[in-house]
Amino acid sequence: MIVAEGLTKDFRIAERRPGLLGSLSTLLTREYRTVRAVDGISFRLRAGSKTAYIGANGAGKSTTIKMLTGIMTPSSGRCLVNGVEPYRQRRENARSIGVVFGQRSQLWWDLSVPDSFQILRRIYGIPDAVYERNLALYRELLDIDALGTTPVRQLSLGQRMRAEIAASLLHDPKVVFWDEPTIGLDMVLKEAVRTLVNRANAELGTTVLLTSHDLSDISAICDDALVVDGGRVVHEGTLHDLLRRADRRSVVFDHRGGPGARDTVLRIETGLPGATAGLTNEGRIRVDYPADAFTSRHVLGFLLEHFELADCYAPEPDLETVLRQTYRGGVPAARDGGAV
């Protein structure tokens, strides 16, 4: 289990004055300001859960992960990973976690991938059977042998990320912290990475905390979502609950057999003020309506009364739209189930 209680991190930054004279005077008399990167965050993640840690640039995601992995000490508050305070018991914590920071390498820069793996095998005391099982998986899914004996420093970003991901899972950690793990990976490798982590979770109960600006990573891996904005948690719950916070909902149906498309659109927009309707590429009618003005029951009732609802469904709201709305604050509470 991962617990954060009032977790806070402040950075003290030296102010620089503009211009040459300003730079010189900065050297003599330094002034500092404090940036609060993480602002009293609290959450609990179950063992075996897969949580997306979501937030705009600068929201405080990496800083939180650095505290959870023991790289940084909180300014106040605390966190526990499997009962261990990471920054106090760094070695103990390191044994049970796997880490990927897309922006910086966890591997030895001058060593090849096979050499790095041998070192990790010794450090973690990985049993032969586990090592061979995992290596076979990385051969199959990440084509790890193709990286050869090239030093990590000479690998491309995508090649390095394959090695980083494999290294983070090599010792069957209880928890993986993955911060932007798929940057530089093509679609096939992204898919392989998702398969790997989902398999570790299903077969070994590995807990996953993932940050990614690639929302398809989040949808393919995570069940839960923790959204931060300005260093504070603004949503904690399932990904499904997050999607239900959308301020607009949709219904799609096949209008053929009814009045023409133009009439259908007109009737909907007149009967449901605030809703918009239009033709989809497949020739169906899509109705988008404000969730705070209508319940889905009301919208469906109206549509049933006026049209033959062939092939009707309610598409899930788009995660990107929900997040844009969540980051700017003020999210209306979900009114009803939404699904048809």
Ligand SMILES: Nc1ncnc2c1ncn2[C@@H]1O[C@H](COP(=O)(O)OP(=O)(O)OP(=O)(O)O)[C@@H](O)[C@H]1O
């Ligand atoms: N070492 C540091 N010194 C000073 N300020 C820092 C430091 N690390 C992070 N910050 C500041 O803390 C805030 C949060 O940064 P953080 O890297 O945690 O954000 P993030 O959510 O991971 O962003 P991104 O999605 O862009 O990676 C930002 O304002 C950043 O400038």
